[in-house]
Amino acid sequence: MAFSRRSLLAGTAGLGALAAGGLSACGSRTSISSDPNELVIWYWDRSIDPALLSIAAKQIPGTQRHLRADIIGGSFDTKLRTSLAGNAYIPDLTNINSNVSLYFPNEDMFLDLDELGAQNYKHLYFDWKWELGVTPTNHFRFFPLDTGPTGFYYRQDVFDKAKIPSDPESVGAAMKTWDEFIELGQKLKRNVGSFMDITAGQLFGQYINASPQRYFDKAGKPLYMNQTSTIRDAWNMAVKAIKAGITGNQQVSTDQNAAWESGKTAGHIEAVWWAQILGDTAPDTKGKWRLAKQPVRAGNSGGSFICIPHTCKDPEAAFKFITWLNNPQNQAQAFNNIQLFPSAEDSFTLGTMKSNTGFFGDQDPLTFFLEAAKEVPTSFISTYEAQAAFFGTEITNVEAAGKNPDRAWDDAVAQTNKILRKRGVNV
């Protein structure tokens, strides 16, 4: 008895010491890998071509280093920010999604790629995409990965039934302005009862995505309160669309998916990557969809970046990996393998890119979106746009809850300004 109690105590004591030791062994190490020849990249599934990663895993071309690629699951930003804040276990390279402006206030955490010779590569990429990686202090820290040029997806069969123009050329020609878009939507609604898009919030967002001016200027000054502003114009257009009844008020994805499948919603303005999602959610509609130019000009929705945290153990090698990963040949291959739409224009002229599979009938989506990508205006996405989400919320309130549009606008401005003042912005 006495012996077994003693050994039990000794055993638990040992466990306790182990736990304490284990925790103290967590002493910080800045880099996530202690191997000096190993660079580590954080990314999420389907954001880098696995075939290219497996080449770099043996050796990053042109260097003596090799790459370890860690897939980071959900809450990517929280994990990356935590390791940067704790100055421990930081990867040598990391992807960041289209919300790259979130990192602008802490931009010093990432290397200025111009110091590594990024200017020599600038000519390869769409200008507007390159500019999205430039911080308000004019440092280029976020390198282009893929892009998301937008267009108007629509159901040709439904348009035919509604006896309105249905081939891509004439649909595009029939809606050169947003007013014409709404008029066309009214005909569609009247004739077959279908909607032009799922929600007014979607139109509002894509209007802004296709505009050179957005919520803030580079100095962080809000623009939406000006006499004329993109946000106000987008708002007025969305309110007009709601009053015309051309949007479906489908706020939840189950409703949206069912509506595209059935043709209740016969259109959608979204980026190139949406084709993949649509193909998965509504496979039976294959061949019925077409792509037309959206009103005014195409915009950009989504598309990620790659960057080098300040603790990287070999910035030159990391930068070599970035430029190799994103050269036109490899971007073309990434498109073929996992449908990442290139940011390098030369990818399209190589002739190696495989177009898609008849989902758009005889229309070639690649040519369509290449034309769209050339039209995207250069714009500036401010870090404070995350605090300006009230405009989207309020336009949804107008559509879903019938809120008075003028009151909704005033509420959106008031709430945004209040949060901005909390964040120390002068408004």
Added chain:
Amino acid sequence: MTVTNPAIPSARVADEPSTTERRPRNPFKRFWPQYVAVAPFYILFLVFGMFPLIFSIWLSFNDWDGMGQMKFVGLAQYRFLITDSRFWLAVGNTFLIWIMSTIPMLFLALVIAFLLHTNIRAKGFYRVAFFIPNVTSAVAMAIVFGSIFSNSFGIINSFLNWLHVSQVPWLSNPWGIKVVIAVMVIWRWTGYNSIIYLAGLQAVSTELYEAARVDGANNWHIFSRITIPMLRPVILFTVITSTVGGLSLFTEPQVLFGNTSNIGGPADGGLTIVLYQYYQAFNQFDFGYGAAIAWALFIIAVVFAIINWRLVSEREVDGQKVFKVSRKQRAANASAEPTEVAAK
């Protein structure tokens, strides 16, 4: 304590003289193996429980985006909280959903427990069947309910259509959203509560029922005059657990609206306190404000704890007999203690 474990003080007395005479040691040195033995829990608790708790208090007095420099702002987060209409909307939503779910849920659970308590066939099957929703993944459930209540394609609206009743935009109307979330909570927790009620019912002596029958009471009288009063402590327990659950409601609205443009759903109809806290901390990266919301929720929970506590102590005054016995026991314990003190 003293009655069940008389061996401990006497054992202490036995080795006392030798230790006190030769080497007076502090208690830590004497009992270090025991301290080490319980250390793993406390170390883990300090790191993963206590530290975040204390840190969140500190955080709520700071402005921090989770990455850059922390800036001390005093009570500014709390001042903002008081004027934040969205926070108060979340508080209102939380209570509305809590009321809309708890009252029907507990009533249903009581009825189900009462029925399960009677002599019916396949009792075991029903008990398991009613409990299964509770062990179902909340995420999967929220997705299924999202489809059932879908505005234009859901089975509920199809049914209403068939009845020639006008359809309800469940997932875009602020009240519809609350109903959907409340229904989810009811579906998930009714079985759990009825199992607890059933356990309570089985503890009620059958003699009471028999006596009531002899006196000519009907089912309703038995239910309202015997079952409910006897179950009062159990009902109180379920009210407390559903208050805790209701105040921390998060998964259901998060899965329903997490990937839409607005986290609380249209018109913030499904914005609960914890969802708002999560949104501020992990979507807006305003950790100071997120921590302030968490502590505001703590204060609300404390208020509820006090109300619950008042209800409990009221019961003790009612049942004076129980109270007196326990007091006598305490007195007995107290009289036993002096010997122990003297032994030390």
